Amino acid sequence: MQKYVVTVIKPEGYIHSECFREIAETLQFGLRSLGHETQILDNLVDPNATNIVLGAHLLEPHEEKLLPAGSVIYNLEQLGGAPLSANYLDLAKRFQIWDYSPLNIVEWNEVGCSSPPRLVEVGYASELRRIVSRPEQDIDVLFYGSLNEHRLSLLKGLRDAGVKVHAVFGVYGRERDELIARSKVVLNLHCLETKLFEIVRVSYLLANSKAVVSEPSPDMGDYCDAVAVFPSEILVEGCLELLRNDEKRRQLERRGFEYFSRRSVAQILNRVIPVRQLIDSSAEKTKELRRLYLDMVQRCVINLIYEDPNQDHWSPHQFNSELRELGRDWPLQAHSMIGNRRMSNLRQISEFVIEHGVPGDLMETGVWRGGACIMMRAVLQAHGVNDRNVWVADSFCGLPAPKAEIAADSGDKHHTFAELAVSIEKVRSNFKKYGLLDGQVQFLQGWFSETLPHAPIEKLAVLRLDGDMYESTMDVLRNLYDKVSEGGFIIVDDFGAVQGCQTAILEFRANRKITDPIHPIDGYGVFWRKSASLQGAKA
Incomplete structure (x- = not known):
């Protein structure tokens, strides 16, 4: 397995680098499917990884010198019009060039590169x-x-x-x-x-x-x-x-x-990055077994195993793989309704904070049947972590009725849905079914306004908010945001689904002058990483 960083160059104040985001994600998913460790970073490179740079034409000359040897410049611009800049030509003479277009490859061959440019067409990742x-x-x-x-x-x-x-x-x-x-x-x-x-x-x-x-x-x-x-x-x-x-x-x-x-990105990348055979060692075997275990837990908590039907009030009461993938249904039996995308995001972030030593516990506020918390506890178990807790915070009796004085929650109907009320006994029972109910699972029962101000939590590496409403979201942020470690993550389940939640997030960030970029997950969920001093040179 190799280590890759997909670096997106984003000059300050230049929003159009976001046009590279989906390509960066496609590369990440393709490399991971080939068994490689991969992450996406903005304006950061890792000297201990192979860095694939998107938007390198936006680099200043002094920034180009910070790119580590062995980096790859993935060109996504159209060539053949205006001449290439001297800076970009210099990069071509120092680094491997990838390009998405056969016609661009012709242009690269004419200007001369340090090594033959490689055609890496844009591929599909599910x-x-x-x-x-x-x-x-x-x-x-x-x-x-x-x-x-x-x-x-x-x-x-x-x-x-x-x-x-x-x-x-x-x-x-x-x-x-x-x-x-x-x-x-x-x-x-x-x-x-x-x-x-x-x-x-x-x-x-x-x-x-x-x-x-x-x-x-x-x-x-x-x-x-x-x-x-x-x-x-x-x-x-x-x-x-x-x-x-x-x-x-x-x-x-x-x-x-x-x-x-049919244009698999994994197959495209495999032509330029051969898959390495797993080293026959106990460490690699352990890593593979850990992946298999967490894959199975993930499939179980969102129930991709028996494909239980939807029970919400808006869609047909049948299993729909697309709705389950994106967390758009209320499963009849699954232990989580956040869907495969948001569950994958939570799993990846939970493993990231462990592997990178971000201090603190893992927490979800608003847990329904407990599936997301079960996933976090499974990650701790799979990595042999015994010095972190998973905090499970919920009223365990559904959502509160909106208060008249909170305009952002006006008309909210979540409190009328009996399906959202799951008892603490039921959630404990669900943890027990996975063999994960132990002293590293801590429950906070009650309204957030009552339990969170005095919660015995010192530090959090992951804080996942799933309280739907403005008031619930703001209660969590006011009481717990400062306990999130630098380099830790804030995940918001309902940002794209409930206007009250989104309003609370944007108001809190504005009041606290938080500028850490918000990253979308699946159209509903988002996350951001609390500012930290990351290793690596700024590109």
Whole structure:
């Protein structure tokens, strides 16, 4: 197993580096599936790892000198127009170049690189499939990106034809994903004279079964079957045809996903990073057994084993793998409703704080049947950790009714759902079923406003909030945020699902002047890492 860091270069105040985020995640998931230790860092490199740098063209000359030997420059820009900068050429002479486009490889070969540039096309990782299309899509055509004269003229033509067009610039992450979910068609329009196919943008759309309309490009290859291709002269007519014909649009969505999902990022990376055979040693065997154990616990707590049906009030009462993956259902029997993505995030963060020595216990506030806390206790057990506790905080009788004086909770109905009230005896019983009920599991029973101010907690490495409401969220932050260690993590389950929760988070961060970046997980959950002095040079 090798160690990799995917580094995203983000100059201060420059938000557009977020366009690399999904590619960074794809690389991370692909490398991990090959058995390699991988993490994503912003503006940080690790001298003890192979660093794959996205956005290296944004580096200042003095920053380039901080890149460790053996780093990889993964170019995601279109070449062939303006000449490459002297700084970027210097990087090509010092480091291995990866590029997503065969036409860009030709350009690299002409300028001369220290070693032959490698074609590393953008691939598919199932973890990036996380956008659930809205049943009612109120946007006909979505375009996100910078606007030049060419793009503006096409968008005007669509509007003149009566199409509901939505165009945004500088929108990324959860906000952009929400727009995609509301859209019937997403446009890929040329900006540069090179007119290369913007697979960096389109890949994420295809992974999420979105109908894409694109202008033709000289390097499209088989992608011309995965997207609807129209020259600019008839692009308006092509969009109108797709908007009028729902079945044709659905066929395009399916065809695009089926094509792109066959382009496994693991297989692509395997061509440039051969999988190393596991060393036949007790340490490697232990690591593999630990992974297998935690995989099984994770599948059990969210019940991917017996596929129990959904019981919420809005969706059919049957098992839906997509809803369970994203935590969008209320399982009848599973011990957690946070879904596979958020559970994976919790597991990865819990292992990270152990492996990197971030001090403190692990805690969830609002536990339902206890599944997330069971996962955290399983991580401690798998790593042989006996000096940390898992704190299980809940009323164990459901959620409180909203208070009239708290406007952000006005109209909240969580207290009316009997399904959300799970007794402490039931949660203890669930821990016991996994063999994980012991002295390292500490329960705090009662309303957060009553239990948290006096909770005997010294330090926390992981604080996971799942209180849904504004008041509950704010109670947790006011009483526990200062107990989170530097380098520790704050995970918020309901940020994208409950407006009151999101309001509390944003207000608290603003009042405390917290600028640590918020990272999306699956459209609902988010997390951030409390500022710390990390090892490695700043890129």
